Amino acid sequence: MYYNDPVLIPDIPGRIVLKKKGESTYVLFQLSRSYDKEQKKRQVQRCIIGIQIPRKPEMMLPNENYLRYFVTAERGASNEREEDALAFGRKMAQWEKLRDDFDHMYYDFQTVSRGRWNEVVSPDSVTMINEILAPVIEMLKEDEDDWAGMSATRPGEGNGVRLGLIPEPVEHDAGGVKGYEGKTFEYVNYLLGQFKGAIGRFFQNRRLS
Secondary structure, three states, X not given: OOOOXXXXXXXXXXXXXXXXXXXXXXXXXXXXXXXXXXXXXXXXXXXXXXEEEOOEEEEEEEOHXXXXXXXXXXXXXXXXHHHHHHHHHHHHHHHHHHXXXXXXXXXXXXXXXXXXXXXXXXXXXXXXXXXXXXXXXXXXXXXXXXXXXXXXXXXOOOOOEEOOOOOOOEEEEEOOEEEEXXXXXXXXXXXXXXXXXXXXXXXXXXXXX
């Protein structure tokens, strides 16, 4: 049975064959090709997918085989693309939430940092910041090539510092005065600034891709 709605003959080099029989020209689609060792010849399996329209040689009237091998496949690919788009949309929503959480923390930290550049950031603050940075780092690693080269270089530190979690402060008791040895507000603020730039580039890549 041939349908009355004409379609373009598929352009698949090597797999589409036109075979004339009587006054009609049939369009055949190659399903498989194998080599028979016993008969020492190639075995080719083809099926008819349509009949060529004489006045429009690039068109054909399709049959059930065309629907099976082409339309169904295209629908499947379309469904896969739709599922991919939905998955990407969900990821983008998660990433945007991570960015918002980071921005709130970043600007709050800048406010708290004023006038305290040389002080050591408290363990509780470091823990809170690292809880936000951990999923951000996983997000940034989606751009593996970019992430591999990311580092935050501070003046006087030579090779720079890898973008990563902030080391936890170590408690000490120097001269009877308890305190912490760890990263200063200046250091953490600089590091967070580098993260902010990396996040901006990450989202720019997502929009351009």
